[in-house]
Amino acid sequence: QKEVEQDPGPLSVPEGAIVSLNCTYSNSAFQYFMWYRQYSRKGPELLMYTYSSGNKEDGRFTAQVDKSSKYISLFIRDSQPSDSATYLCAMSAVKAAGNKLTFGGGTRVLVKP
């Protein structure tokens, strides 16, 4: 079993819909949770960063962390074709040696006009 599981998709939604992404994890030591967006042939871009449990909102993006269920989510409201990309969750333990991130496998999202 992988430490971080993420549905690879593809997830296809119409423009304007809410995109719902999630990851599950097995390591209870994870405390820092991130979502990255990666366009084809580009480096990942940090979208959201959350410490411990709770919700965080930034514009059209909302990140949720439920540590009791070992489950994190990212919601994208009013989705646009430009949101079409691969979304990677990543997480790390507190002060893990060398600051190592563990990534999920990524979910490919396609927003259709």
Place this chain on the structure above:
Amino acid sequence: DTEVTQTPKHLVMGMTNKKSLKCEQHMGHRAMYWYKQKAKKPPELMFVYSYEKLSINESVPSRFSPECPNSSLLNLHLHALQPEDSALYLCASSQEPGQYGYTFGSGTRLTVV
């Protein structure tokens, strides 16, 4: 300047060649990282530099040799690579080793022939 700049963007090299990848950031970040990413896979950590010192080597073969000449610059020296080393090589940085909001560069797409 909020970017991590990687050069070259594309590199084709033979198995007997020696080449280097370069990464620069001028954000004052004190941790820098090399990742390798194969198609449709998440990034895999190779090396971590913390305050210009190598703090993690994820059992990377010696044909990959990292170097951190100063706090803004990170190199990856390549020698006697194999075709299976073809991948997107990503550099990233974070403000402090304990902070997890990585900024990634756009990567160098390496092809070994």
